Amino acid sequence: MIPAAFDYVAPTTVDDAVRSLAEAGEDGKVIAGGQSLLPVLRMRLAAPSKLVDLSRIPELRGVREEGSSIVIGSMTTHYEVQRDALVREHALLLALTTDTVADPQVRHRGTFGGSLAHADPAGDLLAPALALDAELVLSGMDGRRKVPASEFFVDFFTTAMRPGEILVEVRVPKYTGWSAHYEKFNRVAQAWSMVGVAVAMRTEGGTIAEARVGLTNMASVPVRARGVEEALVGQPASADSIRAAAERAAEGTSPPSDGNADAEFRSHLAKVLTGRAAMAAAGV
The missing domain is CATH 3.30.390.50 (CO dehydrogenase flavoprotein, C-terminal domain)
Known part of the structure; x- marks a missing residue:
């Protein structure tokens, strides 16, 4: 099937993305890797008025080290998480779990943050994020806030994200040597x-x-x-x-x-x- 018509924007900064989502109101949707959203759009189970594409925001990609934590950008692909040296050294569980996600095509397109924000209880990455006490950083019109994984997942496909918020990064304590x-x-x-x-x-x-x-x-x-x-x-x-x-x-x-x-x-x-x-x- 063909999705219903929608407006499309591809901002290059988090602030612009948040602003675009706020302008769309309740009918706006964020698209990350698109592995979960695109099938839903094609079946017309969702019909957003605007799609905000996060793929052109450099700030949302990559893995870095900050003190006693590693920080994973929400748009970092499964493949990148799977191969990243910092992840394998300090959060091996995430790398090993990502190895099992779907197939190579999905791992190259799907994103770490997208999986967590989608909150499918059968999704593989939610359990390790919870077990490792990950902290999710959300950005909205009121600024940024941190939510522990233990409070982020609320119900089936439901999270603690407020309307207009975007998941920007995931902070994971170091489990070096585990x-x-x-x-x-x-x-x-x-x-x-x-x-x-x-x-x-x-x-x-x-x-x-x-x-x-x-x-x-x-x-x-x-x-x-x-x-x-x-x-x-x-x-x-x-x-x-x-x-x-x-x-x-x-x-x-x-x-x-x-x-x-x-x-x-x-x-x-x-x-x-x-x-x-x-x-x-x-x-x-």
Whole structure:
């Protein structure tokens, strides 16, 4: 199908983008990589009066280091995140998760910020952003503000972004020296995750000193598996202790039931995949 008619602007600064979006009012839409929005436009499930294209704003691209954090521009592509040396050194979980996103074509066009702002609970990058305590920087007519990932994801495809705001960057604390792994299950290659598990871990002398675990598609928003984290810390990095901790993976979740899997099966998957991901991160 052909999208409904709309106005199109491609500003070159964040301020101009925010102004253009404000002028459009509630009928304005931001387009980043377009991997999620374009199919919706073609099916006429959305009919914005104006599209604000962020692709020509240099400020929104790239990865940089700032003190104890790395900063990822919202328009940085999945491919760039996947290959970036700073990301692989200080936030390995993000790089490994991005390796699993869709296919090479999507990774070259889709953007890190676009995935987070889209807030699809089956999207792979939400859970690691939550597990790593990422902070999202939003820009609007009233200036900039920071929102922690734990408060950013509100519901299905719903975030804490206010009307007229644009996601400009994501700040991630450094997890230098941490091991990580992302494990997901889908019915066919390149499909959305039925369940995904993001694990980052720091070990000392064979003991798990710190652990962070995020779950994909186990609720309407990404979920932090606090029970698993608590059960892992202080335990030997062994298969037995990890399997025992993984049994707590479904605690506090509300997995959906749909044509791919019911809630009970997703809860089972969460436990199995958490064990696999944690063992891979621990190297056992």
